[in-house]
Amino acid sequence: MPNITLNKLDSLRAVLRGYGSCLVAYSGGVDSALLAVVAHEQLGDRMLAVIADSPSLPRRELSEAKLLAVEHAIPLHILHTSEFDNSEYQSNPVNRCFYCKHELFSHLKPLAIDRKMSVIAYGENVSDLGDWRPGAEAASKFEVRAPLKEADLTKDNIREISSYLRLPTADKPQTPCLSSRIPYGQKVTPEKVGMIEEAELFLRDLGFNEVRVRHHDSGPVAKIEVVPEQLSQLREEETFQAVLASFTRIGYSEVQVDEKGYRRGSLNPSEKMN
Missing domain, CATH: 3.40.50.620 (HUPs)
Incomplete structure (x- = not known):
């Protein structure tokens, strides 16, 4: 060091x-x-x-x-x-x-x-x-x-x-609270964050470690963000069909993939850096 x-x-x-x-x-x-x-x-x-x-x-x-x-x-x-x-x-x-x-x-x-x-x-x-x-x-x-x-x-x-110091968190991805997945102005509830938690857990168990499921009320819709290098893995037919089945069971009526990939603070207001 x-x-x-x-x-x-x-x-x-x-x-x-x-x-x-x-x-x-x-x-x-x-x-x-x-x-x-x-x-x-x-x-x-x-x-x-x-x-x-x-x-x-x-x-x-x-x-x-x-x-x-x-x-x-x-x-x-x-x-x-x-x-x-x-x-x-x-x-x-x-x-x-x-x-x-x-x-x-x-x-x-x-x-x-x-x-x-x-x-x-x-x-x-x-x-x-x-x-x-x-x-x-x-x-x-x-x-x-x-x-x-x-x-x-x-x-x-x-x-x-x-x-x-050999801490297991050295390479741990950022893990902001689940409420951060809900766009500003849309109500935060325990039910919504419970859906988000279950959806992200499923994706992590598939090997997507840096992942966000953005919860949009219309539907509700799940918009998935993974790191760009894993987008092709998520698009694989078998993988995406498994994701779709799991998310439907959780309660989502539509599942989208954010083609820009994961980026920190994608729901933050644009004026944040003022």
Whole structure:
């Protein structure tokens, strides 16, 4: 691993030691997994990882996050959040993530006080700057820290360090919440995200690891995004017929393939980079 990245890892360790104690918002994704592992390495029982469990978190993601915590002896608390009871979240505005993170941090704040944790931290990093991240506004409101960003870590740095530490998340694809598959302005419901979860699980079991199923209400229609190099595999007659049969059983009346392939944030508003 390059010295500059090793130096950033040392910086992250120093940042976390400086906190004294830390409650980590943990999902098991590449960013929060590294944060939780290094926080535990530096703080021991003066840290606590907290998973927000709701319908928008795939069950497989929850299981993998719990397993990683067990393997690294990370203290873990599962918090059941209620963003789906919030009409503002359900209406799915362009800043939907604000309401989700607000719900999470509003529970983490008293938990941190109760557990005598001086800092709440989450996995924002330097590569997130300039991206569409309304959740960062909620983090600012609750004074949540971003140690990965404070240590100047990019997404590539995080993957390099994760590989160096032999974490299983080093090459893990991005896994945003299931609600992100529903176009803004179309209502978010547990039933819809349940359909999305089942559809994506089927595709992943076929070998499509970087995949999104965009759920459109008219029908409903499932629009599949896979990485461009796997488009031909998805178009194979036998594969697509299996997908069509599975998605029909799930409840979709039409299945489309996005010919542009998977790209991050394809449903984000065009003004996100302003």
